[in-house]
Amino acid sequence: MLLTLIYLIASVTFIVGLKMLSNPATARNGNLIAAGGMTIAILGTIFLYEEDGQKLGNYGWIFGGIAVGTLIGFLAAKKVKMTAMPEMVSLFNGMGGACAMLISIVEFDHLFNKDSGVNFEWTAYPPLSALTSDSFFISALPMGQLLIILLGLIIGTVSFTGSMIAWGKLNGKVKDFSFKNQQVLNILMLVLIVAAASYLLWYCNQVGVKINVLTGMDNTNLPTESFFTNVKIIFYGLFVLSILYGVFFVLPIGGADMPVVISLLNSFTGVAAACGGFLYDNKVMLTGGILVGAAGTLLTILMCKAMNRSLANVLIGSFGGNKATGGGGAGKDQGTYKEISITDTAVVMAYANKVFIVPGYGLAVAQAQHVCHELEKLLESKGVEVKYAIHPVAGRMPGHMNVLLAEADVPYEKLLEMEHANEEFSTTDVVLVLGANDVVNPAAKTDPSSPIYGMPILDVELAKNVIVNKRSMKPGYAGIENDLFFQPKTSMLFGDAKKVLQDLVGEIKNL
Amino acid sequence: MTDFLNWITLHQQIIYIVILMVFVGIEIIGRVPSVLHTPLMSGANAIHGVVIIGAIIVMGKAEADNYLALILGFLAVVLGTLNVVGGFVVTDRMLEMFKGKKKK
Structure with missing residues (x-):
């Protein structure tokens, strides 16, 4: 029973690993510990797992699959650009979901399709003490198993197709797509999935034997040929519905909300993995899956909180739907904005005492993190204090900006979280906003009709000067105007972040 | 009841x-500080890769003539491995950069 011990150790490494991952100092080791636990769990399963005294076979297939997966996974993970990280996480998450989905399909087939088409393993008789009446019914099919198979199929499939759509959306392959009554369709599909699954369970529960204790009579209800056909039709119908639901569930949700969706799908896959744990009575799958399911759900809620929105609000996709009514401020006369030249920006920044840089998704798109670091070093060499203010949901994933700037060797201590940055803005001379928009929109504080009202923002308007770099005046993801751009303190610096920063570095060098 | x-x-x-x-x-x-949200999500993503153990069991139990189970099981093992290996490597890459900065 060495395997039990191995699974126990692996479960503990998952918990410890996840715990360590939530602290910057121990995070990397935490990841390695969890990876180590995973490795021994996999090796242990391959060599030690037995069922009814039978060891596993097909070693060639297993090792072949692992070799292929390792090679592709390793290369893909090593080659991916830092800006494409969110897509990659979504893609790998989808793979896990697909894995759970395939397991359910094979196990379903195993249950209903072995050789002659009949594979009944009669479930154990209930204990006599449980008898409340003279007659009782014993189902011929393992109903618990069937329920878990269905759950694994539905959750795994939704997670798979949803993640694929999220992946496509993040790398621009799939465009936002919504139509009238889409929410109605989604709810309808969900109801249909639940109804079909319940019906399938009820239908299968009809097959069995009814025993009357007093008369000793038994009534066997054997499945007919059409029973198997019907079960298969419903099962694969459920499969198709789940695929569609995953697609339509993610399609209308805007790009800015993708991190929340990926995190949610991540916890879905966790639950799907836990279903496998039930199915095989496998404790490590159970603990790992539930752990991720719970932690993932909490993480999703934390992300929503950072945007001051409820999960339901994100999922129903109010940003996409209410654009006309949501932009309460849009109808107002915005006044005019003023532009600033590169040369002026260079002067203002080089002679400032303290500069804050507010990075956003525009920085990531332009791949401007290296030249941004260059600008920061150049300014520091001129005696300017430079810091970065990181909004929790800047970019397309929480922490996206930290990862990006870390890639460009920006020292960790220079990245300030929102609360600390907000304390310092009032003593700041220049704030340079690079491709961020909604996270600095004062409407979140002042305009109750704004869809982002109540979201904590970076109070850049407290600084003496604000320079905003954007490609155009187009609104950000939330689709709302930003009053900040029209304030007297604010100057606009149009252009691609990378190009602008390069020019800026050149100008400052020439000063 | x-x-x-x-x-x-x-x-x-x-x-x-x-x-x-x-x-x-x-x-x-x-x-968890928000700095670590992405690596944490990625790490959790790798951990739910335990689903691969189910795939290995499916694969290992499949009869030699059950092609559906063999093919789907094989695919499941490949996808599960992708999830595990890719997940951990991506997480490590993200964290590597944080770590390096702290030492300096």
Whole structure:
């Protein structure tokens, strides 16, 4: 029973690993510990797992699959650009979901399709003490198993197709797509999935034997040929519905909300993995899956909180739907904005005492993190204090900006979280906003009709000067105007972040 | 009602695990700084790759002439491995950069 011990150790490494991952100092080791636990769990399963005294076979297939997966996974993970990280996480998450989905399909087939088409393993008789009446019914099919198979199929499939759509959306392959009554369709599909699954369970529960204790009579209800056909039709119908639901569930949700969706799908896959744990009575799958399911759900809620929105609000996709009514401020006369030249920006920044840089998704798109670091070093060499203010949901994933700037060797201590940055803005001379928009929109504080009202923002308007770099005046993801751009303190610096920063570095060098 | 109680008694071990794990999962990431949200999500993503163990069991149990199980099982092993290996490597790459900065 060495395997039990191995699974126990692996479960503990998952918990410890996840715990360590939530602290910057121990995070990397935490990841390695969890990876180590995973490795021994996999090796242990391959060599030690037995069922009814039978060891596993097909070693060639297993090792072949692992070799292929390792090679592709390793290369893909090593080659991916830092800006494409969110897509990659979504893609790998989808793979896990697909894995759970395939397991359910094979196990379903195993249950209903072995050789002659009949594979009944009669479930154990209930204990006599449980008898409340003279007659009782014993189902011929393992109903618990069937329920878990269905759950694994539905959750795994939704997670798979949803993640694929999220992946496509993040790398621009799939465009936002919504139509009238889409929410109605989604709810309808969900109801249909639940109804079909319940019906399938009820239908299968009809097959069995009814025993009357007093008369000793038994009534066997054997499945007919059409029973198997019907079960298969419903099962694969459920499969198709789940695929569609995953697609339509993610399609209308805007790009800015993708991190929340990926995190949610991540916890879905966790639950799907836990279903496998039930199915095989496998404790490590159970603990790992539930752990991720719970932690993932909490993480999703934390992300929503950072945007001051409820999960339901994100999922129903109010940003996409209410654009006309949501932009309460849009109808107002915005006044005019003023532009600033590169040369002026260079002067203002080089002679400032303290500069804050507010990075956003525009920085990531332009791949401007290296030249941004260059600008920061150049300014520091001129005696300017430079810091970065990181909004929790800047970019397309929480922490996206930290990862990006870390890639460009920006020292960790220079990245300030929102609360600390907000304390310092009032003593700041220049704030340079690079491709961020909604996270600095004062409407979140002042305009109750704004869809982002109540979201904590970076109070850049407290600084003496604000320079905003954007490609155009187009609104950000939330689709709302930003009053900040029209304030007297604010100057606009149009252009691609990378190009602008390069020019800026050149100008400052020439000063 | 009795059915329900029976079911709970029969599966109490698993039910205890589920309940405790839900609280552990919530507890251990409750105080994570937002800096680490992406790596944490990625790390959790790698951990739910344990689903690969199910794929290995499916694969290992498949009869030599059951092509559906063999092919789908093989695919499941490949996808599960992708999830595990890719997940951990991506997480490590993200964290590597944080770590390097702290030493300087």
